[in-house]
Amino acid sequence: MIENTPVKTATLSHNEVIKDAIPTLAGTIAATFNDPANDHFSDDDNQFLKFHGSYQQDDRDLRKTGKKYIMMIRGRIPGGVMTAKQWCVFDQLATNYGNNTLRITTRQSIQFHGVVMSGLRPLVAKINESLLSTLAACGDVNRNVLAPPTPAYTKAREDVFRDCHKVALALAPQTKAYHSIWIDGVQLDNEAAENKNFVDPLYGKTYLPRKFKIAFAIPPVNDLDIFTNCLGFIAIIENDKLVGYNLCVGGGLGRSHGNEQTYPRLADVIGFFTPDKVVEVAKAVLTIHRDFGDRTDRKHARLKYVVAERGVKFMQDEVNQRAGITLAPAKPYQFTTMQDLLGWRKAVDGSWFLGLFVNMGRVKDLDSCKMKTALRQVADKFDKVEFRLTANQNIILANVSEADKAGINAILAANGVKAENQTTVLHAASMACPSLPTCGLGLAESERALPRMVERLQTLLAEVGLPGEEIIIRSTGCPNGCARPYMAEIAFVGKAPGRYQVWLGGDVSGTRLNKIWKDVLKEPELETEFRPVFTRFAKERNAGERFGDWCQRALLN
Ligand code: SRM
Ligand code: SF4
Secondary structure, eight states, X not given: OOTTOOOSOTTSOHHHHHHHHOTTOOTTHHHHHHSTTOSSOOHHHHHHHHHTTEEEEEOGGGGGGOOOEEEEEEXXXXXXXXXXXXXXXXXXHHHHHSSSOEEEOTTSOEEEEEEOHHHHHHHHHHHHHTTOBOTTSSSSSBOOOBOOOOTTSOTTHHHHHHHHHHHHHHTSOOOTHHHIIIIIOOOOOTTSHHHHTOOBTTTBXXXXXXXXXXXXXXXXXXXXXXXXXXXXEEEEEETTEEEEEEEEEOOBOOOBTTBTTOOOBOOEEEEEEOGGGHHHHHHHHHHHHHHHSOSSOGGGOSHHHHHHHXXXXXXXXXXXXXXXXXXXOOOOOOOOBOOOOOEEEEOTTSOEEEEEOOGGGEEOBOSSOBHHHHHHHHHHHOTTOEEEEOTTSOEEEEEXXXXXXXXXXXXXXXTTOOSSSOSOHHHHTEEEOOOTTTOTTOSSOOTTTHHHHHHHHHXXXXXXXXXXXXXXXXEESSTTOTTOGGGSSEEEEEEETTEEEEEEOOOXXXXXXXXXXXXXXXXXXXXXXXXXXXXXXXXXOOTTOOHHHHIIIIIOO
């Protein structure tokens, strides 16, 4: 704990107090890892570490035999786009310092798991050498900005992607601590006046009350769940040209079991503006969060509560005034899907791309399918191929020439990775958060349990005459919502080991929250609980009606 901290008011949360005391966010991180006797960080340093893209964890599988500290490191990869060279660097880092897996996240990034203290600094330094970063991948700041990864729909994607980069850059914190810790390995003097009085030009001295999330989407594809973000830009494309954005504010999913004051919320669409103002609008919404978010209760500190409590008119007025614009009425738009395109497809510029399903986002080598090796070989050999991470935890190999397709196919086949018919529709539509053994907040298994649960639901669907039915299924080990379960047609939200709350009724376009159906379902009861529901669905559905829509119409009312 930091001593002699100037506490402004007794009600500020502890995180506010430590940010105020060390506004560079240096903590004592560099001093800690420069001492080889240390195998972990203090609680306060753990909070500062998040701003640098890392979480201290312990391997929960090993808790019975003692605490083994491990670090998770998350990259900052705007729009999820990596060069082949950068992929090679990340792949090597996972092998050298992590648990030999790369975890594609639901926000188009990559996480390393299982890194020990001595590996942390070299890993982060090498990410920076590759011209990516981990700065602000976590913490009370703007997180990785999402942008549509799929090159199949419109040439205007390039403009939207450029805006994503502009916004990510403009909203990056300016502290020199990042460079000092991770590149120079030097502990800043937290008592020096320039450090103690450091004020970030955008964030101020104490940054945001909580995390802040931004996404760009291009209708009709909502492959990054735009309405679950604090700030969403819905691109309005006319004649293949970007004419502006509908602005949405106040989305977020985190909640806590048994605390009705916390809830998932979809963003409101509050107006339209032209693309030249995108940075100003982003800064306006972020500073509204900075100035009006609740700094006394971290469970009530997200922008969604400001929007819910102060209303749309308040947000419109504040955005207009802060960005120097007048929001016009939102333009019409429609979302029809949130799914990725898998397999080989033609891009709008005539090149090819390959959508690759990554089971639970975990790139690894299994005996039967060596995805990690295959991707590394592709990256080594085809340096013009872009690696794009999707918010559905998949990978798109983009920018592939006709001539290179065969070579990529050969590498994949040699490693047991399928390019076509990669998985079943039910698996392709499923997503889980990591939970155990790395996440300290997990109450139930998620990534390790969902594949077998999907398998069982698949068998049930076949049994009731619905083989091949697509249902979006998501699971999380706790109610925080990391795999965006509250948007799924079926969601399993961990309550305790082997026990899940079940939510039903999301839609295929990511525009509707689901509703709670069962407060507790024990995993062994999956068939007993779902058989009657699937049987009814098979009998009662209208032609083409999706499971989520049927649940809303017939089951949950
Ligand atoms: Fe998350 C915390 C993993 C996307 C809501 N999230 C965590 C932590 C860091 C646990 C912790 O605080 O100790 C998890 C690390 C687990 C591990 O072992 O890796 C974690 N979150 C993830 C990832 C890796 C899940 C995944 O399957 O990919 C995602 C990383 C995204 C990224 O690259 O930045 C991830 N987290 C999300 C999302 C989805 C999204 O943003 O699109 C949400 C819901 C949307 C939202 O923010 O409202 C989400 N994570 C949370 C929350 C609840 C926040 C709240 O408002 O209450 C927490 C807990 C917290 O912040 O205190 C959390
Ligand atoms: Fe951990 Fe909960 Fe997020 Fe899953 S949803 S990664 S258990 S915080």
